[in-house]
Amino acid sequence: MPEYHADLPLVDLVRRLPSNVPFVGPEALERQRGRAFRVRAGANESSFGISPAVRAAMTAALDNVHCYNDPEGYELRCALAAKHGVDVAEIALGSGIDDLLGLFVRAFAGPGDCAVTSLGAYPTFNYHVAGYGSELKTVPYRDNHEDAPALLDAAASAGASLLYLANPDNPMGTWQRQETLTVLMASIPAHCVLLLDEAYVDLAPPADIPPLDPSNPRVVRLRTFSKVYGMAGSRIGYAIAHRDIVAMLDKIRNHFGVNRIAQSGALAALQDIEFVQDVVRQVAVGRDEYASAAADVGLRAIPSATNFVALDAGSSERAEALMAALLGRDIFVRKPSLAPLDRCVRITVVLPEERKVVIEALRAALRS
Amino acid sequence: MPEYHADLPLVDLVRRLPSNVPFVGPEALERQRGRAFRVRAGANESSFGISPAVRAAMTAALDNVHCYNDPEGYELRCALAAKHGVDVAEIALGSGIDDLLGLFVRAFAGPGDCAVTSLGAYPTFNYHVAGYGSELKTVPYRDNHEDAPALLDAAASAGASLLYLANPDNPMGTWQRQETLTVLMASIPAHCVLLLDEAYVDLAPPADIPPLDPSNPRVVRLRTFSKVYGMAGSRIGYAIAHRDIVAMLDKIRNHFGVNRIAQSGALAALQDIEFVQDVVRQVAVGRDEYASAAADVGLRAIPSATNFVALDAGSSERAEALMAALLGRDIFVRKPSLAPLDRCVRITVVLPEERKVVIEALRAALRS
Numbered sequence: 118m119p120e121y122h123a124d125l126p127l128v129d130l131v132r133r134l135p136s137n138v139p140f141v142g143p144e145a146l147e148r149q150r151g152r153a154f155r156v157r158a159g160a161n162e163s164s165f166g167i168s169p170a171v172r173a174a175m176t177a178a179l180d181n182v183h184c185y186n187d188p189e190g191y192e193l194r195c196a197l198a199a200k201h202g203v204d205v206a207e208i209a210l211g212s213g214i215d216d217l218l219g220l221f222v223r224a225f226a227g228p229g230d231c232a233v234t235s236l237g238a239y240p241t242f243n244y245h246v247a248g249y250g251s252e253l254k255t256v257p258y259r260d261n262h263e264d265a266p267a268l269l270d271a272a273a274s275a276g277a278s279l280l281y282l283a284n285p286d287n288p289m290g291t292w293q294r295q296e297t298l299t300v301l302m303a304s305i306p307a308h309c310v311l312l313l314d315e316a317y318v319d320l321a322p323p324a325d326i327p328p329l330d331p332s333n334p335r336v337v338r339l340r341t342f343s344k345v346y347g348m349a350g351s352r353i354g355y356a357i358a359h360r361d362i363v364a365m366l367d368k369i370r371n372h373f374g375v376n377r378i379a380q381s382g383a384l385a386a387l388q389d390i391e392f393v394q395d396v397v398r399q400v401a402v403g404r405d406e407y408a409s410a411a412a413d414v415g416l417r418a419i420p421s422a423t424n425f426v427a428l429d430a431g432s433s434e435r436a437e438a439l440m441a442a443l444l445g446r447d448i449f450v451r452k453p454s455l456a457p458l459d460r461c462v463r464i465t466v467v468l469p470e471e472r473k474v475v476i477e478a479l480r481a482a483l484r485s
Numbered sequence: 486m487p488e489y490h491a492d493l494p495l496v497d498l499v500r501r502l503p504s505n506v507p508f509v510g511p512e513a514l515e516r517q518r519g520r521a522f523r524v525r526a527g528a529n530e531s532s533f534g535i536s537p538a539v540r541a542a543m544t545a546a547l548d549n550v551h552c553y554n555d556p557e558g559y560e561l562r563c564a565l566a567a568k569h570g571v572d573v574a575e576i577a578l579g580s581g582i583d584d585l586l587g588l589f590v591r592a593f594a595g596p597g598d599c600a601v602t603s604l605g606a607y608p609t610f611n612y613h614v615a616g617y618g619s620e621l622k623t624v625p626y627r628d629n630h631e632d633a634p635a636l637l638d639a640a641a642s643a644g645a646s647l648l649y650l651a652n653p654d655n656p657m658g659t660w661q662r663q664e665t666l667t668v669l670m671a672s673i674p675a676h677c678v679l680l681l682d683e684a685y686v687d688l689a690p691p692a693d694i695p696p697l698d699p700s701n702p703r704v705v706r707l708r709t710f711s712k713v714y715g716m717a718g719s720r721i722g723y724a725i726a727h728r729d730i731v732a733m734l735d736k737i738r739n740h741f742g743v744n745r746i747a748q749s750g751a752l753a754a755l756q757d758i759e760f761v762q763d764v765v766r767q768v769a770v771g772r773d774e775y776a777s778a779a780a781d782v783g784l785r786a787i788p789s790a791t792n793f794v795a796l797d798a799g800s801s802e803r804a805e806a807l808m809a810a811l812l813g814r815d816i817f818v819r820k821p822s823l824a825p826l827d828r829c830v831r832i833t834v835v836l837p838e839e840r841k842v843v844i845e846a847l848r849a850a851l852r853s
Contacts, residue, residue, distance in 0.1 A: 140556065
């Protein structure tokens with residue numbers, strides 16, 4: 118437990134929080150190493166960037182960046198509602214899914230409550246659960262997938278108020294069949310909310326994505342502009358949720374938190390469907406390339422519905438060595454730290470010329 | 486108290502929160518009116534915009550907007566530390582002062598705690614105090630100023646853990662003498678933190694701004710790029726605080742919350758000192774213009790060290806009528822809603838050609 122100046126009136130919960138952060142950024146690693154990365158393949162950023170239309174909209178937004186953004190994000194929420202066939206009152210904006218996760222944990226899981234997630238899943242959810250004082254229960258992955266039935270059982274038996282599931286999953290890249298999710302969503306207990314993190318949904322087989330139903334107050338769908346839209350650094354995501362949940366967020370959210378440039382860019386991004394389709398195609402090509410290259414060097418690429426591939430190195434030690442070799446060749450990658458996921462290294466699908474560098478480094482690492 | 490779907494597992498505190506927001510944005514008013522504003526003079530935005538250097542930096546940042554921002558904001562924090570002559574460990578970034586206020590309330594003022602502010606001061610602080618379940622105590626303004634000694638007395642006698650003071654003040658535009666603040670800062674009780682909101686500090690007489698001393702854990706200085714730097718829509722602010730406070734924020738903040746474009750713009754903004762100096766000069770000219778125009782029509786402009794002027798209409802009713810007349814002429818302004826501040830209308834110093842429109846509207850309103 119960190120020590121603080123004795124004069125500080127810290128609330129007990131915050132005083133007791135451990136000193137860890139969800140992610141150490143590649144910039145911090147570069148500062149530690151004293152050397153820049155050649156390829157950023159560790160944070161599942163979209164190397165394909167933003168569309169020209171988004172760039173134009175964001176550039177135009179600079180003309181009015183001295184003005185606060187619309188705190189209601191009304192125009193963008195209307196566009197999202199139209200895209201998804203829901204009501205504008207069923208859309209909430211946040212400065213990324215991270216922001217929304219924090220708000221949902223704050224609203225639904227305080228001290229005395231319990232939240233359920235998979236062991237080794239997205240650490241920022243766990244960070245917020247700790248930060249708001251609720252208890253975290255974890256369920257192991259099963260065959261590289263989040264184990265939906267076991268998560269449901271855990272939530273029900275613990276009386277959890279929150280259940281977190283990413284589909285497609287990060288860090289493994291796997292995804293659930295629609296039937297599995299349909300059963301899950303129909304079975305969430307009353308007084309429990311499923312946070313279905315769909316950051317990578319655009320990269321998944323459409324037939325496996327269950328239809329939206331914001332009339333169900335037990336399921337929140339979380340989406341982002343950080344992946345296929347290429348807007349990670351602008352911080353914007355949204356929730357599709359029951360209107361009472363959206364209304365509730367208005368009582369706790371940072372009303373001016375979603376910046377003007379992100380809102381303008383997102384509005385333009387929704388209109389440039391071809392750009393996103395092209396990114397989805399290019400990512401699929403890149404995943405196949407990684408899978409072939411992995412097979413060539415005796416690694417298994419776990420089938421992915423995301424913009425990254427988890428390469429199974431067979432053991433934690435081998436994965437650690439592989440990651441070290443890639444970092445040593447100035448390629449930023451990450452790996453899961455908990456068993457049994459920790460036998461994998463997670464590599465983002467970057468641009469074709471960057472992938473050559475990654476694949477060459479993989480070959481060299483496996484030779485040595 | 487709003488009604489929610491019975492299935493939602495809301496924590497009691499959130500369930501009981503009232504349905505109000507800190508500010509209704511001008512965009513929402515435009516939607517209600519069905520007509521756009523000609524002049525935005527109600528949110529103290531800087532009509533002078535961003536400097537060309539900031540625009541260039543933000544435009545360049547779009548090249549990498551597909552990458553997450555540095556969650557440590559290291560480069561910008563180093564530049565801020567150099568500017569202020571403090572250590573980088575004494576600088577914390579947030580997506581605007583609003584974000585930081587929320588974090589400080591969360592850390593320092595939970596249920597059972599008490600926070601002190603002036604009656605009619607910045608509503609977003611009050612919003613966070615309610616949101617985190619602490620009790621708010623208010624102290625009346627005195628002669629259009631926040632009453633520093635009375636605030637201190639109230640904080641001491643209530644055993645408050647937070648004391649909020651804006652200097653220069655919003656919505657009145659007045660400011661404290663350095664001696665007053667020096668006494669206040671030296672007298673904050675142990676287990677109380679003064680949040681000194683200095684959003685408008687660049688527009689105040691430099692001699693009245695007390696020196697920074699982040700070795701004092703009882704005082705946090707809050708600054709922003711939203712005012713003279715013209716970056717309100719990009720959402721970035723910072724705190725200068727004791728290093729234990731900065732370290733504590735790392736345990737609760739949204740680590741990727743300060744977007745890449747804002748960080749790049751802010752870094753460039755710090756280097757373009759002449760631009761800011763010019764904005765400060767232009768704002769002073771505009772304040773004088775408003776004061777003269779007000780005197781001509783029989784209103785008193787309260788002396789201001791900000792980019793707005795509170796015009797004293799003599800009574801709440803007259804101020805209400807004046808604001809309605811300005812809104813009716815498509816000029817967005819706001820007014821304080823609580824006595825005795827509510828006899829004023831608050832008008833932002835906008836561009837010279839916009840000020841002509843405002844002043845003409847003032848004259849017309851006072852004639853009728």
